[in-house]
Amino acid sequence: MPSVPPSAAPRAVRVVIVTVAALAAVALSGPLAPARAQDTRALVADMQVRLNQLEEMVRGLTGQLEQAEHRTRQLEQRVDLLERELDMRLGGQAGPGTAPDRAPGAATSPAPLPAPAPGSPQPLAPDSGVLGYLSEPAPEAAPSSTPTPAPITDAAARAVLPDAPPEEQYQHAFSLLRQGDYRRAEQxxxxxxxxxxxxxxxxxxxxxxxxxxxARGDYENAAVAFAKGYKAYPDGSKTPDNLFKLGMSMSALGKPREACAAFQKLRADFPDVAGTLQRQVADQMARNGC
Structure with missing residues (x-):
């Protein structure tokens, strides 16, 4: 919602007041019967009272709008800080090949893979394989123990979110993730x-x-989510992270060629990503024999 300059609305009201007063002065300057003049003065006085009330109301609404905008800016800043903190916990500080903050009993990442033997299939080109993951049938090997999430209806969605602006709904979901309540955070x-x-x-x-x-070791649904994030939001701030975690998920599923495709795509499209992510990509490419 565009902000309203604090003085814009009250200034418009004052212009109306001045105009009404000028018209009243013109009306009273002519020859009027005493009773009519008295009625006109009473009408002008009543209109001025009402306009003063309107002006006060506009000032109050303008103040409320400014307060709401200030709260929104504070909330956005807080969300940014929390995202950076959680990103460090879930990825930035994790060693290569690990899934940080994983629920107890979740599967671990595979051991380092040897380099491909001469004559063996070479890693996929960056634009093939994993980047078409969503349009391909689900892998047949080792089906996930966690069922694929069912589509969310609008009514069900609103049942798990607070009745609040989108920024507060997002922060609610993010707070669940920070607490390690991954099931509710997913919802x-x-x-x-x-x-x-x-x-x-x-x-x-x-x-x-x-x-x-x-984080729960459900790498197949993770791969689907990260691939969808890459495809649906190609210009988003999380696009490099989506590609990186897509590669990590495919590696954990025992698909090093697809993992390499994601890592190579990340390097090709985002050569200027942060140094931490660059080092992690290099480590993962070495582990997967890219």
């Missing part, structure tokens, strides 16, 4: 995307949805 992020598909935070929510699966 909340999925609900946020369902009811706010065009919101500027939808791409971030899609990435964190993938993290709720990855």
């Amino acid at each position: 909340a992020f999925g609900a946020f995307i369902a009811v706010n598909p065009q919101h500027r935070l939808a791409g971030n929510a899609q990435y964190w949805l993938g993290e709720t699966h990855y």
